[in-house]
Amino acid sequence: MTASNQIKMNALPSTPSLLLRAAITRKSPGKMSPAKPPVFPDTVITVDNINIDTTQLQRYRQVCGFATHSPYLPMSFLHVLAFRLQLAMMLRKEFPVAPMGMVHLSNTLRQYRPIEATEKPSLRCRISDSWLSSKGVEFTFICSAYIGQDKVWEDESLYLTRMKTGIAKDKTERPALQEFEHREPWQLCPEQARQYAKASGDYNPIHLHNLSAKLLGFKKMIIHGMWSQAACISALEASVGERSECYAEFKTPVFLPATLQFCYQQSEQGIDFGLRNESGDKPHVEGYFRPLA
Template sequence: MPEPKTLSGEPGGFTTLLRAALPVVPGVNQLPGVRKGPASAFTGLSYARRGVVAERARVDAYAAVCGFPRKDVVPLTYPHMLAFPLHMAIMSDPAFPYPAIGMVHVENAITAHRAIAIGESLDVTTSVGAPRPHAKGVLLDFVTTVAGEDGTAWESTSTYLRRGRTVDGEVAPGLSIPDAPTGGVEWRLPADLGRTYAAVSGDANPIHLYPLTAKALGFPRQIAHGMWTKARSVAAIENRLPSAVTVEVAFKKPVFLPGTVAFAARQDDDGWTFALTSPKDGSPHLMGRTR
């Protein structure tokens, strides 16, 4: 893996969205600085942010949208907000062989080694290696570490699917939770949830914003962010989790907005198993477990 490139300044905004969109524009996608390199030549890429601070106002805004209580430590899923600009920087880099538009977040695993205090200075690094095979294309694992003065405090792996041509190798099984619970408490999700979450996360993918922008990318109307569904699910059992914990989820069917979902959780011997499902037929939107 090469040395991380440093992402400085305030990330996000219109420039980031433009860089993500240009590689799918015919003609423009062949220009120097936009044209993507061949997938066969890609071995890895890494970006880092140094001295990032989890600011009180931003943490509180995120917690309010996702259902976490206000505390002096960040919610378990919040460090993903610090890493997301690095995900976008990697996907927008000409060396990364796939356009950001069309990347589908299919799995996410978070390991917290300790609580992270609001106001703490952190170094955030995200790396991605060569693609691995999938039945519908390729998978790319974006691995993030968040470190404080005492070492690594938080880690995650976000697995993205890129549909299309695959690569050589054996297809590994994905996260499977066959006995995940169904039913439970129903949550009614408003039409503007994607816009509200985009405002606190920086993830303004058009599929989450409006019916028109979602339809342009193949969806009948806007869908909820996968990481919001994970965050909201974790928030529902947050007071029963230790500060050092691993939470793994698989994202299944999209949640269309507005809509209603059902959340259920079950305590097992070594943690919790939970799911977000359709109240109509019990089909899963998200399945997860803790340990």
């Protein structure tokens, strides 16, 4: 890593302005093949000593269901700050694919210790790896939070940019849906997506209104995938240790309004959970909690 590959920002960039730039950014990576994969930048973006916006934090807690008077940040909160660095990376000229239209496939959060809301974390963001699949280009962001020299949190976000790659589709049969011991009904309304947009700064039009979602290829507006992971964390955090990993795979979009089943159960490894449609036969999110050694 050379000095030219390290970008130090004085403050976090604004999410709405980044999204506006992303909406008008066009990139053509050219024809992809296993012999000619895209080249992602070997760059690290950092922002030091970030002041947590208490108003934003309270909005986030409320819309995701976290306790509003906790002295600690929700496990998933720093993702909304790290997402700004992800967008900043995507908008750099050397980034090989356009940011709009990307699909968030999964997200892994690792909390190494609780972070107090009064602490000032530093964030570092980089691309860890990338590869071609039958669906397109897949790549992973790693965003880490530090207090001093200690890594206290990590976010691993897997994205997909759809394009032809010449790789045959995997024809392996999907495994049967997992059976869960506990199921709870959840009611979601469109206003929750707009409230999450305000709390996170992620005003992607697919989450704001049916009309704007239809313009971008969706039949109706959808809830943010990261709201889904956060809501599952808030529902289960009382049963999870202070050092833990939470994985969420975003299987299918949740169109709003919606009635969902929140499913969960203890396992030998930790806690497994999922979000499914009202009848329970279509998975929207599948995930788990695991303790960290």
